[in-house]
Amino acid sequence: MKLYDGGRAPNPRRARIFLAEKGIDVPLVPIDMGAMGHRSAEVTERNPIQRLPVLELDDGTVITESVAICRYFEELYPEPALFGRGALGKALVEMWQRRVELHLLACVAAAFRHIHPAMIEWEVPQIPEWGEANKPKALAFLDILDKHLENNAFIAGGDYSIADITGLVAIDFFKPARIQMPDHVTHVKRWHEAVSSRPSAKA
Amino acid sequence: MKLYDGGRAPNPRRARIFLAEKGIDVPLVPIDMGAMGHRSAEVTERNPIQRLPVLELDDGTVITESVAICRYFEELYPEPALFGRGALGKALVEMWQRRVELHLLACVAAAFRHIHPAMIEWEVPQIPEWGEANKPKALAFLDILDKHLENNAFIAGGDYSIADITGLVAIDFFKPARIQMPDHVTHVKRWHEAVSSRPSAKA
Known part of the structure; x- marks a missing residue:
């Protein structure tokens, strides 16, 4: 393959x-x-x-x-399980993976594609107003995520999962999307350092 | 529950x-x-x-x-399986469910939320230009789907799945989103009639 x-x-x-x-x-x-x-x-x-x-x-x-x-x-290859274990565990990973994808990654991507000059051939028509509208959406979700991570090591709970991978690629895309990470999301920052320090983050 | x-x-x-x-x-x-x-x-x-x-x-x-x-x-309750069977079957249902969600349902929803007057409190800011930009995106995906359905009874292949459910709710939302179903997508129409005639469509 x-x-x-x-x-x-x-x-x-x-x-x-x-x-x-x-x-x-x-x-x-x-x-x-x-x-x-x-x-x-x-x-x-x-x-x-x-x-x-x-x-x-x-x-x-x-x-x-x-x-x-x-x-x-x-x-x-079920191990390590990255989509959760059991009916509830799998549902909660799916829930958080979708929340992070739809309310963070999609917003960061829209800000990048609709504002960045390099994207003018990719995103037709480029609508900067829509790109700008996505920045506060991403930041609003970041506050929800920060509150959640106060009591959870990883996004879907106690174990690393695909929801963390989606969160990591979304946050690392803040820079090209020109979104400033706010200072007050301390739990998101602690989590981001933890997932960034895993060898997989270099892949 | x-x-x-x-x-x-x-x-x-x-x-x-x-x-x-x-x-x-x-x-x-x-x-x-x-x-x-x-x-x-x-x-x-x-x-x-x-x-x-x-x-x-x-x-x-x-x-x-x-x-x-x-x-x-x-x-x-694994039966009937609506997320596919086996590694490849499950992956293909996930692929089609995501394709239909991201390239059809999301576009139809954006057209509705950004253009319909009833959505002005829901979608802030409402950006009609972005709503309009989504209509050709939805139609372009419909052509891809039509070609695929020429050789497949259902969206993810031979069996009804969650991808068909996402497709059905997306297409039934064309009307409120004021998107006209084109005449030429005959395979999509045959599929839409089939999934609409199942008792579940009334749910």
């Missing part, structure tokens, strides 16, 4: 961190998204939605969407 | 259709979203993100996010 990878963008990084946490080595096919490689024929014939990452199995079957790729490996 | 329900909005309906497909009966607590009931103290203390549906278990544990609620019931 091989993983068509998109470098520093949040979703490709999400899949790489997940694989590093699982200790799974998948050959990468680097795609230069800066040169619009995600819209090349090579990627488009595998993923008509033209997004990365894309996992291609040996029989040619394609799995796209970073979380779907992660779930494939979770099912094949 | 009880399910705080939001009536005709797509996400509450997603959970109700899922439960109907599973044959599970959960007492509903109706919340009037038209009267901003999702921002009441009753909902906010259970879900600080102020979205519906919200599942409350008998011990007070809260699960939010419609897909997380569905996954909870999938784990408790």
Whole structure:
């Protein structure tokens, strides 16, 4: 199998961190998204939605969407469990993974895509007003997350999970999205230091 | 347990259709979203993100996010499987569920929230230009889906799944979002008739 990878963008990084946490080595096919490689024929014939990452199995079957790729490996290699354990545990990981994705990562991505000059060919039409509107949305969710992390080591509770991976790539994207991390979210900062210090964060 | 329900909005309906497909009966607590009931103290203390549906278990544990609620019931009552079977089957359901959610339902919802006059208190700031930009995005995905459904009975392949539920609520929301269903997507129309004729569609 091989993983068509998109470098520093949040979703490709999400899949790489997940694989590093699982200790799974998948050959990468680097795609230069800066040169619009995600819209090349090579990627488009595998993923008509033209997004990365894309996992291609040996029989040619394609799995796209970073979380779907992660779930494939979770099912094949259940340990360490990164999607939770038991009905309630799995539901709470899904809940937090979705909260962080929809109310943090999506907002940070929208701020980046709709404001950053480098994104003018990617996001058509670029609507800076929508990009700006997403910054306070991201910060409002950060306050909810901060309160939650006061009593939880990790985003979905006591154990590291895919929700932490989504949170990490979202917060590390504040800088290109030009969102300033507020000083008062001390629990988010403690958590961010902890997840950033894991070897997988370098993936 | 009880399910705080939001009536005709797509996400509450997603959970109700899922439960109907599973044959599970959960007492509903109706919340009037038209009267901003999702921002009441009753909902906010259970879900600080102020979205519906919200599942409350008998011990007070809260699960939010419609897909997380569905996954909870999938784990408790695996049949009929609505999140797929086996590593590849589960990954492909996740892939299609996410594709339909991110590239169809999210676009339809954005068109509705950013253009419809009734949404002016919900979506602050309302940015009609962003709402309009989402209509061609939804239609572009519909073409991809149409091509896929030419060779597949259901969205994730041969079996009905949560991806079909997300697709159904998205397409039924075209009307309030004032998006015209194009004539040429004949496979989407055949699929839409099939999923609409299931008893669960009335949930």
